[in-house]
Amino acid sequence: MAKSIENQSIHHDPSMEPMTHLDLNEQTPIRAIAKQVVERAEVALHHHPWGQMVFSDTGVVQVKTPQVAYLVPPQHAVWIPPGVAHDSSLLEKAEIFSVYMFQTNCYFHGETWRKEWGVCRCFQVSTLLSELVKRIATQTTEKIGEQTYSAMCTLISSEVRQAQKVALGLPMPEDKRLRHLCDLFLQSPLQTTTLSALAGQVGASESTVTRLFRQELQMTFRQWKHQALLSKAIDMAAMRVPTGIIAQELGYATHSAFSYMVTSLVGKPPKAFLYQDKNDDSTPKMNK
Template sequence: MASGKSFPAISPERFAPTPERPLRAKSRVLEHLADIQPHRHDWAQLVFSMTGAVRVSTEASTYIVPPSRAVWIPPGLVHAVTAIEQCDLRTLYLGPALLAGEAWRVGRVLEVSPLLRELVLALPALPDPTPAESAADAARRTGIEALLLIELQRARPLPLGVALPRDARLRRLCEAMLQEPGRHAGLEDWALEAGASPRTLSRLFREQLGTSFAQWRSQLLLAHALTLAARGRPMSHIAAELGYASASAFTAMVTRTVGMPPSRFFAEA
């Protein structure tokens, strides 16, 4: 987790879906590097930020997403949230009957359309007990909820998750890379910091994650680069922040990894 100030989850039970209100909204501002500690609940959750990038972590994966993306968390999945920068966090809590089907039983990243964003903003974000609604307000809320569910079902899934290992040594290394991906470029330097041999770490990446160190790091860098690009950072700044000596070296990595130049990748992703 990040080294900033930590916060426990704020009374999620006060926003718990009920048969009468199966869809609830919550909002809060997280300061830079603030954590919402690992927790779980019996309902599904959609997490995204109106401003600022966030990292959502589970036991098996971590998702680094800019404001135009959201993370779907199925019921019962332990998860934590870290603010990569100050963010205006929005959360939807959904009763288990609202979105059924196999696709909704696993965590994933979803595209947030402009309409979906505005619908979430329009939902009342009030904990229980909520003030009494007028008939007109209740009808408006019900209409927003119905359209929001339709838009959520249309949301495009995106392969932006980064797998995490179970091995404690490798997990600590991956967490360090997540916090500061540009600190070292090669496995040898990371191995020295982790107190393990490059050969051992290379074997663990293959056994635990089914990939090489270089491939895993490329996916991590792409996720971070996407959040920086979403904030309008120029390519040279993105390359420097991620530890590349030049924008051309960074461009070569992106092109090699995803088969297209960064400008096209960021536009499509």
């Protein structure tokens, strides 16, 4: 079985320290920072008064809040609203982009924005959005020019608002029995694992666990299981494991069954969703 990224060592990179002080205001509502990471690196748990978008062109980004873990492939972003505690990691050698957004201005103000973007969410990063972020990250506002910078901020906010939402994120419960059950599944995530088998291991009835899933996580066990399997697939794809091997290790009898699961969740087949490294069009290969 392929070695999980979760079992790899984590490097504490001083350049990945949380950004707790930024000069964001009505005149400078967006700042973007690009960081090259040579090995897995993490940012400690923190929060700040502005919104943040995190993504990578070629690497897998992990963001955790106290309730949900998000694992997103290249060309997808995690949105973190103001005040939400979170930590983040880049799981491989790549470049990570952090975009910080001041929200009490014309770009990010209004009831619709608060309703739709007041919670964490994941979405696909368009080519235009990626290029806009890169320019703001690599050039000063003075060099860009005030008018161009203002227009770019408008475009960035528009691209974020219109971005295609993707169903990523694995919520974790607080109930001890349900948490134990979820942890057991994550130790060996297989699509063949049944709720009744897991319930028996934690000393609860299947009906009790079913009720707890709906009460605590607002989803069924099957829905949660598919989210967990997708997260594991993203983890393995970050190590360039081919989709056929991923399907086998997750317990799928056929590659088409695995492909159906991924496509039903994210709207794309596994190869198109999991491997979006624009600089590498080669077939994924197993690490040796």
